[in-house]
Amino acid sequence: MSIKVIDYIKDIEVQIEYSRREFEETIQFIENNLRKEIDELQRVYQADLNDYTEMKTSELEARLALEEEQLTQEFSQKKAALEAQFDQHKDQIVDRILKEVLNQYGYRQNEETDTLS
Template structure:
């Protein structure tokens, strides 16, 4: 029986070693699988982040373009308004200058004529 007990203990020790080796292999496989999942998640996160950044960039560029177009439209409107005001007041200004010239030189001519007479 002694021999049987020794064989039984040896078999048990061998089984424990197998279980330990299996456990270590399973732990290694779990760690590798975990590392692969983490890498995949990181890659997916980076991809999603890049897509989000591109989307935000496109939205900002669209808004900037819209603002630029609005500004150009406002500038064009202001230019047109100033040109119209200039054209409307150009005639009035010319008339006012003519009046002033006539007023100044008209009196000078009248004064000379009065002086000579």
């Protein structure tokens, strides 16, 4: 082989090596940019997720507070109704007891007083 051919082959090898390095650098640059874009997207999506979670948490807490308030009102109404019913039954029981006591003892005492007079 001639020196020209050998030099030509060496030049081609140098160009191939240069192209290979350039290709690797380009790939590395693309990978770095891709990683940066992915990191940025992750950051944005995480921020969006955090905002959404906060919003939903606030909505659910507000809903819970509203339902709690409604249940408290319902409970208070039922409690008041039961207390009124209890008082009514208590009054009825007291009336029955008084009538029974008066029937058993009250009239007799009156009868004894009438008899003594």
